[in-house]
Amino acid sequence: MRVRLQLFLIFVGLALAALAALLAGLWLGYHHLAQAGATLAAVVRSGVMAGFVQAGVVSGFALLGLMAGVWLLLDMRFAKPIDQLAGDLRARVHGDVTAALPARQALHLGDLGPAARAASDSLAQTRSALAEAVARETARLSGENARLGALLADVPAGVLLCSADHRIVFYNGLGVGLLRAIGPAGLGRSLFDYLHAGPLQHAYGRLCATGDVDAASDLLCSTRAGARVLAARMRLLQPEAGAAAGYVLTLQDVTADLNAAARREALVVEMFDRFGRPAANLATLIEALPKPALPPDLREALQGEVARLGQAVTELSQRHDQSRGEDWPLMLTRASDLLDGVAAQVAGSGVLLSQKAAPLLLHCNGFEVIGLLTLLARNLPARRFHLSLEEDGSDALLRLSWQGEVLALADLEAWLAQPIDPAMPEISGRAVLAAHATDIWPETTAEGEVLCLPLRVARRETARPDPVLRDVVYDFDLLSGARNASVAEARLDALTYVVFDSETTGLLPDQGDEVVQIAAVRIVNGRRLKTEVFDMLVNPQRKIPAASTKVHGITDAMVADAPPMAEVARRLHDFAAGAVLIAHNAPFDMQFLRRIEGQIGLRFDNPILDTVLLSAVIWGQHETHTLDALTHRLGITIPEEARHTALGDAIATADAFLKLLPMLQGRGLTRFDEVLTQVRQHGRLLKDLN
Structure with missing residues (x-):
């Protein structure tokens, strides 16, 4: 019910109650007279009854008048303004009215009037700001849409967007060109009208089985007409709830390239054959010649040259065999x-x-x-x-x-x-x-x-072993003096970060363990740049134990031709120049970089943050702070094949840091030095962990 009606009914009830109380009082007075022995006739003759009635009537009208006056006062000053205020607020909320609320409308409502006006003004300002933001965003999206359309129209690859049942819902200029070379292009048509289904269905099934929207599958497919071979990359789209995922397919006609590659391959094979056979024949002929036919020095020189020629042909042939197939999209x-x-x-x-x-x-x-x-x-x-x-x-x-x-x-x-x-x-x-x-x-x-x-x-493949403690003690100094003074006062979201991770032969760097893989990714303006990635195998110049291979999947054969740690460290130093380094349990990884500094003549004096300590700032030291535990709390999924690879763990650590960043800011930690002060309180955690 409206406030005014409720107030009216309350006062009607009060008036009825007052009249009832008045009548009860008159009855009690008459009852006392009766008990005194006076008869009704005597009471009437004495005029007492008339006085009772007159007093009751006057009192009743007085009470009704008082009730009506109070009700009218409350109605005019409170109930009516409240109803009017409610109507005006609804007009501004639902009717898109922008005028300010009248100042005298809620004059007697205390702080309710100013609060309502403030809410109304805030709503108007919010709507205005929202309208401006929507207009700006619409203009920006329109511009981006135009630029994206122009870019996709001219991109040197066909781009198709397909639904889960393999129907085409988008194509760019080159994409429609590829389709029209096979048959009439049309939205809503099945992709299998143009391309053979087998490779596409196999790739789609594999991607769906991974459940990773960031996964991609490279494949070769062929057209149903024209015998064209297409190099394709398939990537799933983020599916809607309860729906199967569609996918983006980029296509490039590689028929001519593959034919040219096949011709080059045939030419190289023929070249090795033509050189190898004469070299072998020369060696045989020299051995078959009678010794007097050639002077000893000449015979020795010829044999040496033929042997070197045969060795060169063999080595080049082996190198060619090792590099075969690198240009094929597998x-x-x-x-x-x-x-x-x-x-x-x-x-x-x-x-x-x-x-x-x-x-x-x-x-x-x-x-x-x-x-x-x-x-x-x-x-x-x-x-x-x-x-x-x-x-x-x-x-x-x-x-x-x-x-x-x-x-x-x-x-x-x-x-x-x-x-x-x-x-x-x-x-x-x-x-x-x-x-x-x-x-x-x-x-x-x-x-x-x-x-x-x-x-x-x-x-x-790597299993998911239980988290292991990395046995190394390190005096973790997150900030290295004057060089990083400007970093200390910088906002967290204004810094550039390089998140890195390493895989090693073991957990004891002070006892000879070495790095076998190191990877890093860059974060700029609060966004991980997927195109700026550092990922290298390292030759540890020692055997990799089977127990370590079981963890990270790297074998001696895989690192046999990899560069040594000194060369990799130089490249990593260039990649991380001017950035804050981030790692999960950074003391372990930094130990390998610190000990190589003298050999390469460079210092890894970047500021450092450790996601173990950042996790402790948010959740406290009583929680588990392994990378698996942290990513689980933050809802980050590490693909099985990527866990315990340097790049997979670096990406997971970077994504975890990007989720920790707003949580730190929500605690009022917006600058690097403020975070540094907090993580130093948890420094003992790393020493205990290691």
Whole structure:
């Protein structure tokens, strides 16, 4: 009910109660007279009753008049202004009225009037500011939309945006050009009207299985008409709640490039063959010549030159073999997923397949390798196979073994000439081998017949071991004197940061452990720059223990050709110039950098922040402050394949710091020196941890 009606009803109730009380008083007075022995007639004759009635009537009207006066006063000064104020406020909230509230409207309402006017003025100012902000943002977005449209129209790659059911919802200029070369382009049409579905579905399934919106998959796909080969990159879009994720597909026609690469490859192979055979023949001829035919000095010189020529051809051929396939877009595939894919493909054809995979991540086109192995398994006369993938030096070796007939090379070559998928006749088994810069061959072993297929290893898979304490004591000095005086007074969001992490041979740097990988990312203006990344393997010049490899997945073969720590430290010093260094448990990582300073002639005297200490500032020392615990509290997911890699942990630490930053500012810590004062109170935490 409205305030005025409520007030009116209250006073009506009070008036009725007052009249009731008056009548009760008259009745009590009459009752006392009756008890005194006076009869009603005597009371009436004496005029006492008339006095009672007259007093009651006068008192009743007086009470009613008083009630009405008080009600009218309260109604005019309080109830009516409250109703008017409520109406005026609603007009300004819902009716978009911008005029100020009348100053005398709530004159008798105490602080309610000024509070209402302040709220009204604040609402008007907020609306005005919001309208201006929306106008500015609309103008900015319109400009960005125009620039983005112009950029995407001219970007040297086709860009398609597809829904979860693979229907095209956006394309740029080059994208529509690629589509129109195959058929009529149209929004809402299926992507598979233009491109073969197999590689795209395989890549989409892999990305969905990772559940990481930042993951991307590189693949090769081909057109349904025209036999064009396209290099593609697929990246999932952030899905809406309960909906499947769409994806962005960038496409580039690499048919001519691949043909040119194939011609160059054939030319290089022919060159090595033409040089290698004459060198070998020369060596044989020199040995076959009678000794008197050549003077000893000349014979020795010729033999030396021929040997050096043969050695040069061999070394160059090996270097060429190691670099083959680097220009091909190959994605990261888990070995177990690859073998599972083959098992799923052959399951419906009556083939029994057992499997065993080493914990490796491979650089390969999973769809093509699965298609090749499926093609071979279906053509081989046996129906029972064992498929294994094992580490072989710096590579991996796929072995498809069976009991039965020896495989003839002619049959193998005939099968390799067949397409791996009837829908993609242009991709034969031999083309798959060429794309991966590898070969396949049969062997006869004690266990039976085997087909061997080498593949490139990216790195070993890593488990998620329990957090370990890094055994090193370090006097953590976050700020290094005069050089960083200006940093001390700088706002946190105005500084540039370099977040880094390292993987090592062990946890005892003072006992000879070395770095095997170091990575860093840059944060500028409160944003992690995904394009500014430092990531290098390091040759530790010592063996990597198996226990350490189990953690970070880095083997001796992977770092054999990597640069030493001195060179990597120089590059990191350049990358981090002028920035604040951030690490999780920084004393451990800084120990390796400090001890190399004398050798490289440079000092890592950057200001340093430690996310262990920042976590303690926010949650207190009683909490667990490992990187896993911190990222879990902050809702940050580290992909399984990225955990315990230097780059994966550096990215996770950077994302954690970006979430800690506003939390520090919310506690009033906006400057570097203010944060420094707080983290020094928790300095003992690092010493205890280490």
